[in-house]
Amino acid sequence: MVSPVTVVKSEGPKLVPFFKATCVYFVLWLPSSSPSWVSALIKCLPIFCLWLFLLAHGLGFLLTHPSATRIFVGLVFSAIGDAFLIWQDQGYFVHGLLMFAVTHMLYASAFGMRPLALRTGLLMAVLSGLCYALLYPNLTGAFTYLVGVYVALISFMGWRAMAGLQLVGAAWRWTELAAGSGALLFIVSDMTIALDKFCFPVPYSRAFIMSTYYAAQMLIALSAVESREPVEDYRLSKAK
Numbered sequence: 001m002v003s004p005v006t007v008v009k010s011e012g013p014k015l016v017p018f019f020k021a022t023c024v025y026f027v028l029w030l031p032s033s034s035p036s037w038v039s040a041l042i043k044c045l046p047i048f049c050l051w052l053f054l055l056a057h058g059l060g061f062l063l064t065h066p067s068a069t070r071i072f073v074g075l076v077f078s079a080i081g082d083a084f085l086i087w088q089d090q091g092y093f094v095h096g097l098l099m100f101a102v103t104h105m106l107y108a109s110a111f112g113m114r115p116l117a118l119r120t121g122l123l124m125a126v127l128s129g130l131c132y133a134l135l136y137p138n139l140t141g142a143f144t145y146l147v148g149v150y151v152a153l154i155s156f157m158g159w160r161a162m163a164g165l166q167l168v169g170a171a172w173r174w175t176e177l178a179a180g181s182g183a184l185l186f187i188v189s190d191m192t193i194a195l196d197k198f199c200f201p202v203p204y205s206r207a208f209i210m211s212t213y214y215a216a217q218m219l220i221a222l223s224a225v226e227s228r229e230p231v232e233d234y235r236l237s238k239a240k
Helices: 004-011 012-030 037-055 059-064 066-086 093-111 118-138 141-164 175-197 207-222 231-240
Strands: none
Touching: 004 012, 012 037, 037 059, 037 066, 037 207, 059 066, 059 207, 066 093, 066 207, 093 141, 093 175, 118 141, 118 175, 141 175, 175 207
């Protein structure tokens, strides 16, 4: 097992651009009421830095680790979704929703289906059902179905991220903790978006949404570092 101190020493410097870009976003705090390509760039910049974080491990690493590649592609779709959401009041909210739906499918695929962890899956299914039941009375038109599908997808991603989480025993790996924590923060962030958009104004919603979102993406990107399956193991698992 790799110690947390070793992780910080090896991965911390590669994340410095991400932390700086996140600080730039919160310091500038460009008004959401005046969307522009500049505000889109500032919002997406931390995600661009997470692209560089994964690329810093070498293109060969991504090419030989399918799960890391999927997380990288998920980050690409996330950046596109972030850009769309800058213009959500101009009719691009659904476009952003679809981009993040693809992101969650890619992340779930990266986390894999082993171990199955049915109890965790059942818990996530119950929680997602409760969340949708809370939102449902305030949904109209196509959002009634789109939000339902999105809640199912992000919950499935959360299940797969937390399925491998073991806090005790020899099988413990910090990457599973990063993946599970990242997925949970992503769900909290998106649920806050939904409550604020469809149900009632959430105090300090933008600050809370973006802080949990950036933390979630960073943790999920970190989970790719100690990738679950090199390409040889991946091919063997597909052959079984």
